[in-house]
Amino acid sequence: MNYLLVVDDEAVIRTGLRRLLERHGYQVAEAGSVDEALQQSLDGFDLIISDLRLPGLPGTALIEHAGQTPVLIMTSFASIRSAVDAVRAGAADYIAKPFDHDDLLLTVERILRERLLQRQNAALRQDISRERPATGIIGSSPAMQELHRRIQRMASLNTTVLIHGESGTGKELVARALHEQGPRSQAPLISVNCAAIPESLIESELFGHEKGAFTGAQGMRKGLVEAADGGSLFLDEIGELPLEAQARLLRLLQEKEVRRLGATQSRKVDVRLIAATHRNLRQLVSAGLFREDLFFRLNVVELVLPPLRERGDDIIEIARILLERTIERVGSHPLSFSPCALEAMREYRWPGNIRELENAIERAVILCDDSAITPELLAIDLPACADDVRPEPLDPPTGLSLEDYFQHFVLEHQDQMSETELAQKLGISRKTLWERRQRLGIPRRRGAGDTT
Incomplete structure (x- = not known):
């Protein structure tokens, strides 16, 4: 749900606008002046609608304090000059009073849609800059065919999904497939590795904080949950989440709302949660390290990602694709796997799964002087095969x-x-x-x- 701020010194206009916007599904706050508006965290709003003429500072003064939040300027003085001045000051758009309700709603919808596209583009750039073993789920083994079927079935739903699999099996790729094949594909997918964030910072990172909420909180910060509003939130290694953060996450799932650290009010969010872990959450519940009520909320549908050693010839298909991409990335001469290397890859247990396979192939490509990659270059410790005589x-x-x-x-x-x-x-x-x-x-x- 989008959160809007209406700033106008006339209470009748503020109340009328708030009721109009709330009837169309928006959550609205009010302020009578720029000073009053600045008492709130402007970055927490999705759009600010402000009158140009206000007591004290003009409405355009909000622009420099709004950060990434767009500002729509209203004015009774409909002129080209005031419109140009507002846009030059950084306003997202300009609308003249008196305005038609439908015109206002269309303008608000357009600005919010443009803001969503900006967020999507930022998320896409982040994805492109992040290297992955593969950009899609590769494999046609029976276990992977069943996984594909379940992803297609679950993608269109809003149900919470728990992905279970060993480290390096590609759990984030499954989360991305659920997101991209579903109705939220045009909204952001925010990925968080719970094990990579210090315990003291995880709540602030996920749920955000207000200025002064704790030592070092120099300003307001929106959390990753709010950043995923309208889209999907992927929490990898959720078994590492501290108990305090688990309680906040449970509230998000139950009430569909989030409250920043140090804030007095909650805000509604629309987020699909996808979680993943390599640990046995039932055992963590028994040990008192994971909340039982949160476990049942998460474990609505479980998708199990098989380890690489159980995927048969998928190993060879993945290895060849990774080899092509590695050759292109490092600028190597054409290479292929020797028959012995193919046999060794099938027999090896791959405890690090796809991530280990990717690293082994990259090392082999760098060290290989010939046209064929051998088991020695892959550093696979197996008995010699016929090709190695x-x-x-x-x-x-x-x-x-x-x-x-x-x-x-x-x-x-x-x-x-x-x-x-x-x-x-x-x-x-x-x-x-x-x-x-x-x-x-x-x-x-x-x-x-x-x-x-």
């Missing part, structure tokens, strides 16, 4: 130690052979070759035989 090492000449022979062989052939060929001739892995170079102080030189 190398020829027997060459016998060192009589009288030379193994280390002397290694040094002699590398220095003699490194300008004609790639690192892979050197390792194969020596009967060792590329990783072992690199480690021995480091130990013996033999820097790698890029010659004609290096495929980089």
